[in-house]
Amino acid sequence: MNQMTDFNAGQPQPMLRVSNLTHRVSLETDTLTILKGVNLEINRGESVAIVGRSGSGKTTLLGLLAGLDTPSEGAVELDGARISEFGEDERAKLRASRVGFVFQSFQLLPAMTALENVMLPLELAGIENPEARARELLGRVGLEERLNHTPRQLSGGEQQRVAIARAFASDPVVLFADEPTGNLDNRTGHAVSDLLMALNREQGTTLVMVTHDEHLAARCGRQFSIEAGELTEPSPAQEAAD
Structure with missing residues (x-):
């Protein structure tokens, strides 16, 4: 059976499930372990x-959760599909149809207007x-007067608003955000x-966000900490004490 067409077969699945996830990179004289046996389940919504x-x-x-890379060991399932076993073409197809991204550095195409940047993934998806x-x-993100401006003509906050509009354009089932306010001042970051x-x-949408900003993290329903490649979820007692 083709996993790409079997997202919702059988019983309801968590949106994301990670089992014993380990990731290593080879250096010239050594091997660096970046993630160590991570286990995680994230429910829909x-x-x-x-x-x-x-x-x-x-x-x-x-990046592993989003299918941008494959782990050294362990499994990643997105909406019931074991994407850690997919080839690059299958992962790219899944990302285009079911995943949205918001990056710290905005990742807008500089030669395109705000409107064209948001239209592009829609056009690619047909x-x-x-x-x-x-x-x-x-x-909806307050840029109706800035449609024909290129990224260089927009402020950092406006560029991130364009990036958010683009991320939601194709109605993704899961949105990944990597330090979405990291390049913004406090006031603009709060607004974004x-x-x-x-x-x-x-x-x-299911939202998975990585950040060093604990105030931003507190706005999410659940928070995890990662240190030296090991993931932990604070207990309710720990959160109350903090």
């Missing part, structure tokens, strides 16, 4: 934050009337995080 310092493994974990959908989303959380609630 949950918002989850993974908090850790730079170099803790959080961005590597996010969605009808991509311009209308892109205009609607840019209006308000927008991200509001759109996520409206669309019922």
Whole structure:
């Protein structure tokens, strides 16, 4: 059976399930273990934050969850599909149809306008009337007057709003956010995080976010900590004490 067409077969599955996930990279004289035996389940519609310092493994974990890379050991399932066993073409097809991304560095195409940046994934997915959908989303993020501006003509906060509109354009089942406010000042970061959380609630998307900002993480339904490649979930007593 083709796993790409069997997302919802059988009993309901968690949106994401990770089993004994380990990831290593080979260096010239050694092997570096970035993740060590990570286990994690995330249910549909949950918002989850993974908090850790730079170099803790959080961005590597996010990339494995999203199918941007494959683990050295263990399994990653997204909506019932074991993507850790997929080839690159299968993973790319899944990302295009079911996954949204928001990056710290915005990742907008500099030669395209805000409207064109949001339209592009819709066009690649073959969605009808991509311009209308892109205009609607840019209006929802408050950029209806900035449709024809290129990224260099937009502030950092406006660029991240375009990136959020693009991430939600194809109605993803899961949204991955990598330090979504990391390049913004506090005031702009709060406004962008308000927008991200509001759109996520409206669309019922599963949100998985990595951040070093504990205040932003606290806005999610569950929080995990990662340190030296090991993932832990604070107990309710620990959270209350904090």
